[in-house]
Amino acid sequence: MIEKILIVDDSPVARKMLKNSIPKNKGYEIFEAVDGRDGIKKYQILRPEIVFMDLTMPGIDGYTALEEIRKFDGKAMVIVMTADVQPKSISNVMALGAFTLLKKPAKAQVIEEALEKAEHALRESNE
Amino acid sequence: MNNGEAGGPRNDFFSEEERDILQEVMNIAFGNATADLAELIDIQVILSVPDVQVLDFNALPSYLSETINHGARNSVTGQKFWGDFNGSGLLFLPRGTERILSKFLNVSYRDPDPSMNAVEIETLKRGLLLEISNILIGACVGKISDLLNTVVSYTPPELLTLDNPDFDFLLKHFGTEQTAIVMKTLFQFDQQDINGLLLVMTNQDSVGWLKTALHAFISQYED
Numbered sequence: 001m002i003e004k005i006l007i008v009d010d011s012p013v014a015r016k017m018l019k020n021s022i023p024k025n026k027g028y029e030i031f032e033a034v035d036g037r038d039g040i041k042k043y044q045i046l047r048p049e050i051v052f053m054d055l056t057m058p059g060i061d062g063y064t065a066l067e068e069i070r071k072f073d074g075k076a077m078v079i080v081m082t083a084d085v086q087p088k089s090i091s092n093v094m095a096l097g098a099f100t101l102l103k104k105p106a107k108a109q110v111i112e113e114a115l116e117k118a119e120h121a122l123r124e125s126n127e
Numbered sequence: 128m129n130n131g132e133a134g135g136p137r138n139d140f141f142s143e144e145e146r147d148i149l150q151e152v153m154n155i156a157f158g159n160a161t162a163d164l165a166e167l168i169d170i171q172v173i174l175s176v177p178d179v180q181v182l183d184f185n186a187l188p189s190y191l192s193e194t195i196n197h198g199a200r201n202s203v204t205g206q207k208f209w210g211d212f213n214g215s216g217l218l219f220l221p222r223g224t225e226r227i228l229s230k231f232l233n234v235s236y237r238d239p240d241p242s243m244n245a246v247e248i249e250t251l252k253r254g255l256l257l258e259i260s261n262i263l264i265g266a267c268v269g270k271i272s273d274l275l276n277t278v279v280s281y282t283p284p285e286l287l288t289l290d291n292p293d294f295d296f297l298l299k300h301f302g303t304e305q306t307a308i309v310m311k312t313l314f315q316f317d318q319q320d321i322n323g324l325l326l327v328m329t330n331q332d333s334v335g336w337l338k339t340a341l342h343a344f345i346s347q348y349e350d
Contacts, residue, residue: 010176013144013151017348056154056174083158088171088317104155105274105348 002119004048006031008039008065009081010057014104018052018081021108023115036060040068043076050118053098055082055089063096070097075125077118081106140181140308140334148341152274153177153267153310157325160266161314167262168231171317180309187307188294194311195219195324203287204260205300208268210279211336214308214329216264217297222290224321225255253286260284263325271327275340306331 005028009015015032022028031046033039037060043051051069055062062080069076080093080101090101099121100114141149154177161172182190195201200222207215232255240248261284272279288296310327329337 011147011151011154013147013345014154017151017345020348020350056158056176058176083155084174085158085162086165086171087162088165104158 002026002028002049002115002122004029004031004046004050006033006039006042006046006048006051008033008036008042008051008057008062009054010035011054014054014081017105018111021106021111023108023112026115036062036065036068039065040072043069044072047073049077049122050115051076051078052081053078055080055084055093063092066093066096066098077122079114079118140306140331141179141338144345145338145341146179148345149179149310149337150177152271152341152344153179153312153327155274156267156270156327157263157312157314159270160263160325163266164259164262167258168228170228170231170319173315173317175313175315177310177312180311182307182309184298184307187297187309190309191219191294191297191324194313195322200290200292202256202289203291203294203297204256204264204284205287206260206264206268206284207282208279210272211277211333211340212268212272212275212279212329213333214327215300216260216268217287217326217328218260218263219324219326220256220259221321221323224323225252225259227319227321228259228316229255252289256286256289257284264327267325268327275337275344277340308334308337 005022007015007018007030019030022030031042031048033042035057039053053062053066066078069078077099080098081104082101083104085103093101099118102110102114157174157177161174164172201219202222202224203217203219205215205217234251264284265281268279287300308329312325313322315322
């Protein structure tokens with residue numbers, strides 16, 4: 001069951017776009033982190049069921065943050081949200097254990113479908 | 128507030144939110160452009176966070192010298208575009224990039240290459256740079272236009288210089304009385320020592336339209 005969602009993106013606009021695209025009627029509690037370092041820290045404190053992770057960020061980027069979060073919690077579900085859809089970028093993040101990758105800007109319906117899939121995967125892993 | 132009297136960056140054209148939106152639009156657009164380039168060249172482009180600056184055109188050469196390695200010689204290709212969104216895209220690559228990238232395009236050559244004459248090598252160099260430029264600038268500007276719900280037309284890409292130590296020559300190509308809105312993305316080719324820079328520049332004539340378009344873009348995501 002998804003209760004907490006963490007959005008990791010250095011762009012306040014990207015965070016706002018994503019936040020407003022997440023369904024409101026599900027009662028998700030949404031948290032924000034402003035870069036990879038902040039994302040790792042907040043993940044460890046908040047333990048959200050889902051992380052939306054940007055890749056291109058100053059300081060600690062999304063690749064490193066994804067890797068660190070998955071090292072801390074091998075079951076962490078990280079949905080990468082990026083404009084960088086080069087085949088090698090996609091294969092790199094999937095190799096690091098991302099749940100899926102969504103191309104920016106993602107429509108609300110795409111976000112909702114990704115959350116449904118994540119919810120389903122979480123339920124299966126808990127059974 | 129710096130209003131650019133000394134030719135430096137100006138902060139009076141865009142609000143903080145408008146600048147953030149423009150940066151995110153540039154981020155999305157350049158990401159798409161690199162994916163298009165990856166279809167041609169089997170090499171990953173490492174992206175950086177884009178930056179938006181408003182400058183007097185006269186300040187552009189010194190801005191570029193500070194942004195790109197001091198004293199490094201660069202090739203510069205450019206493409207103009209027009210429509211609601213008017214301006215130029217410029218791609219800066221270190222001298223010799225085309226030779227390194229040529230091997231990824233299966234048109235590898237040596238410089239000098241005994242199997243090719245000087246004219247053929249020069250033509251190949253220019254062709255490679257123009258092709259990379261056409262993809263990156265065209266895809267990036269095209270995506271910006273698409274996100275901002277407009278369409279632009281382009282001039283063909285042109286090689287502005289193959290090997291230049293400074294950027295003063297650029298002033299000849301642009302009206303220096305204008306203000307440049309510079310959207311900058313630095314990038315690197317994976318495992319190659321190549322750092323490039325893509326600029327998308329527009330001018331004050333496009334500011335009114337741009338502001339309206341940016342607000343329309345973000346309003347799709349408002350509550």
